Amino acid sequence: MRLLFVGPPGAGKGTQAQRVADALGIPHISTGDMFRHHVSTGTELGRKVDEIMRSGGYVPDEITVSMLEGRMAMDDAEGGFILDGFPRTAAQVEALDGLIGEDGLDHVVVFNVDEDELVERLLARGRADDTEETIRTRFHVYQDQTAPLLDVYGRRGLILEVDGIGPVDEVTDNPLRRTHRGRDRMITIKSRREFAKMEKAGATVAAIHEAVREAAAPGVSLLELEEISAKIIEDHGCTSSFLNYHGTYPATLCLSPNDVIVHGIPNEYRLEEGDILSVDAGAIYQGFHGDAAFTIGIGDITEEARHLIETTEEALWAGIRQVRSGNRLGDIGAAVAEIGSAHGYGIVEEYVGHGIGREMHEEPQVPNYGEPGSGMKLRKGMALCIEPMFNIGKRHTKVDPDGWTVRTADGTLSAHWEHTVAITPDGPMIFTAGEKPVPVEFEEAASRG
Numbered sequence: 546m547r548l549l550f551v552g553p554p555g556a557g558k559g560t561q562a563q564r565v566a567d568a569l570g571i572p573h574i575s576t577g578d579m580f581r582h583h584v585s586t587g588t589e590l591g592r593k594v595d596e597i598m599r600s601g602g603y604v605p606d607e608i609t610v611s612m613l614e615g616r617m618a619m620d621d622a623e624g625g626f627i628l629d630g631f632p633r634t635a636a637q638v639e640a641l642d643g644l645i646g647e648d649g650l651d652h653v654v655v656f657n658v659d660e661d662e663l664v665e666r667l668l669a670r671g672r673a674d675d676t677e678e679t680i681r682t683r684f685h686v687y688q689d690q691t692a693p694l695l696d697v698y699g700r701r702g703l704i705l706e707v708d709g710i711g712p713v714d715e716v717t718d719n720p721l722r723r724t725h726r727g728r729d730r731m732i733t734i735k736s737r738r739e740f741a742k743m744e745k746a747g748a749t750v751a752a753i754h755e756a757v758r759e760a761a762a763p764g765v766s767l768l769e770l771e772e773i774s775a776k777i778i779e780d781h782g783c784t785s786s787f788l789n790y791h792g793t794y795p796a797t798l799c800l801s802p803n804d805v806i807v808h809g810i811p812n813e814y815r816l817e818e819g820d821i822l823s824v825d826a827g828a829i830y831q832g833f834h835g836d837a838a839f840t841i842g843i844g845d846i847t848e849e850a851r852h853l854i855e856t857t858e859e860a861l862w863a864g865i866r867q868v869r870s871g872n873r874l875g876d877i878g879a880a881v882a883e884i885g886s887a888h889g890y891g892i893v894e895e896y897v898g899h900g901i902g903r904e905m906h907e908e909p910q911v912p913n914y915g916e917p918g919s920g921m922k923l924r925k926g927m928a929l930c931i932e933p934m935f936n937i938g939k940r941h942t943k944v945d946p947d948g949w950t951v952r953t954a955d956g957t958l959s960a961h962w963e964h965t966v967a968i969t970p971d972g973p974m975i976f977t978a979g980e981k982p983v984p985v986e987f988e989e990a991a992s993r994g
């Protein structure tokens with residue numbers, strides 16, 4: 546996790562940066578500390594900085610960037626870092642981009658502090674050089690300097706605003722929770738860098754789909770399909786989202802034939818002409834998940850089965866077309882359910898879609914029913930798995946004694962389709978449809994969110 550903390554002088558940003566860094570197990574890189582360290586250990590850069598500071602000048606950005614480069618290359622910064630004090634200006638953002646690239650940060654955590662509250666707080670602290678006037682002047686300088694920086698990072702979709710005033714623990718909790726390492730379940734907002742990892746995970750899932758689709762035929766066993774999947778996950782430098790899920794799930798695929806709705810465990814069963822099979826796969830690339838499913842017919846299948854499969858896929862696409870900034874969760878469920886109901890299918894309610902990111906299952910739940918315009922607002926940085934499950938008969942489900950296999954209660958056929966869809970800075974994208982993300986196509990091209 547690579548973070549930048551930005552906040553006005555006196556907002557306690559440095560203290561918070563240290564606490565969050567400790568909690569995440571990454572270094573807190575404060576530019577001030579870094580200068581002092583170089584000066585006190587007498588490095589060449591330190592001597593330059595010392596000279597400049599003694600003459601009252603500003604340290605040039607190249608020097609700061611060189612120091613940062615060295616600091617970031619140290620072992621403890623392998624899992625990320627928190628920058629504090631640099632960059633402060635738009636020009637410094639460019640200098641940092643030169644070092645870590647435009648996608649180099651995961652989040653920019655901005656401490657929002659009310660000017661009057663800050664004045665009150667700092668006056669109460671009673672430092673000699675803190676008069677109301679100096680505090681206000683410093684605050685305005687900060688605001689003028691950082692506005693262009695916030696603008697740049699805002700356009701990159703990196704900004705997480707946190708409330709900088711309040712009891713210290715609450716203030717710390719806030720950025721921690723926002724950067725989603727907090728264990729409590731929450732909606733996570735992903736950066737471009739994080740989405741890039743999810744794209745790789747999604748591409749791996751798409752590759753599994755393609756290979757399993759190709760291989761699934763009468764006479765082929767579910768275990769053979771599982772082997773294909775395990776190999777592709779390894780070849781792509783990924784791990785499985787499913788294997789060992791809840792400490793017990795034994796495979797990288799869920800293979801759900803006929804009346805199995807979801808979570809079927811690959812076994813010795815050999816596919817037969819006329820079967821339908823739902824194939825669900827999940828992969829993790831550098832800590833980020835992709836998850837998707839499809840249903841196919843094995844050889845010749847009945848018209849009834851084909852219609853079920855096609856309609857469930859159609860419902861998936863209808864749900865996907867609702868994923869854009871400003872729409873709501875209920876819009877997705879309503880679009881999915883409308884199609885299921887129109888064909889009289891049982892729409893499964895006990896199992897739902899979900900948010901996805903560092904965990905396969907994150908908030909929010911994405912049900913396959915809902916009221917248009919209701920529920921949480923969708924926004925940039927979210928990623929959702931949309932996964933309609935339709936039954937030819939009633940919607941009701943039952944679980945086998947193995948604790949996993951979910952079947953239709955009435956024994957009728959069931960189909961399941963799923964994609965991982967993200968609202969990226971470039972608009973909504975499907976991550977699990979192929980080697981590259983596929984932009985979501987809306988009916989009205991103008992409404993792209």
Ligand code: MF3
Binds near residue numbers: 786825826838
């Ligand atoms: N793709 C499934 C889902 O979205 C997850 C399979 S459950 C597991 O819920 F146990 F296999 F992980």
Ligand code: CO
Binds near residue numbers: 837930
């Ligand atoms: Co899923």
